[in-house]
Amino acid sequence: xxxxxxxxQAGRLxxxxxxxxxxxxxxxxxxxxxxxxxxxxxxxxDKVGTAHHLWHLHLAGAxxxxxxxxxxxxxxxxxxxxxSGWCWGAALLMIFWQPGPNARFGVRLPWTLADSVIWKxxxxxxxxxxxxMGVTALISWRAFYISAAHLVGLSCxxxxxxxxxxxxxxxxxxxxxxxxxxxxxxCAHCGHLQKLPxxxxxAECKCEAxxxxxxxx
Numbered sequence: 087x088x089x090x091x092x093x094x095q096a097g098r099l100x101x102x103x104x105x106x107x108x109x110x111x112x113x114x115x116x117x118x119x120x121x122x123x124x125x126x127x128x129x130x131x132d133k134v135g136t137a138h139h140l141w142h143l144h145l146a147g148a149x150x151x152x153x154x155x156x157x158x159x160x161x162x163x164x165x166x167x168x169x170s171g172w173c174w175g176a177a178l179l180m181i182f183w184q185p186g187p188n189a190r191f192g193v194r195l196p197w198t199l200a201d202s203v204i205w206k207x208x209x210x211x212x213x214x215x216x217x218x219m220g221v222t223a224l225i226s227w228r229a230f231y232i233s234a235a236h237l238v239g240l241s242c243x244x245x246x247x248x249x250x251x252x253x254x255x256x257x258x259x260x261x262x263x264x265x266x267x268x269x270x271x272x273c274a275h276c277g278h279l280q281k282l283p284x285x286x287x288x289a290e291c292k293c294e295a296x297x298x299x300x301x302x303x
Contacts (some may be wrong), residue, residue, distance in 0.1 A: 166227075177213045178214070204248045216237065235251065273293040280300075
């Protein structure tokens with residue numbers, strides 16, 4: 087082999103291997119690129135929660151399209167007038183219609199069922215208090231609840247006090263029958279208690295013990 091053997095001959099191009107180009111630098115390198123997360127199968131509980139969430143979104147959209155809040159506002163505006171009208175209607179009915187002691191309507195207490203006069207007075211008081219409830223329903227619900235409490239309290243307390251003042255006792259007696267309540271009278275002289283017939287006046291009754299009038303006129 088001569089000295090020039092293995093070297094490129096004169097007049098020929100020499101193709102040496104060139105280095106591969108480097109990729110451009112990544113500007114987002116080191117900033118925490120998002121990594122793909124493997125999808126996991128959804129549990130039954132998660133599916134139910136998703137369904138509920140979609141259902142609530144559907145209801146909210148339906149309320150917005152159908153005017154749900156406006157409808158609730160209109161109901162809250164009309165309700166006081168409906169309650170007031172009902173109270174005034176019931177009060178006027180009680181004023182013009184007085185059936186007397188019965189088992190369905192009115193202040194049904196033993197003290198009112200034992201005396202027709204006390205029944206009429208308690209009926210009249212209840213009608214007036216219903217009118218007050220009709221007025222307070224237009225003012226505020228708090229005033230309406232206060233007037234309703236007065237209706238229940240005074241309608242029960244007023245006839246009992248009237249009975250105590252008229253007959254001198256809280257006690258009564260019951261005859262045969264579901265509503266057959268009768269008054270008991272206390273003698274003003276000796277304090278004897280005796281049974282009185284329905285609708286009897288204590289001042290006209292004589293005491294069975296001392297023979298005097300139970301309540302002197």
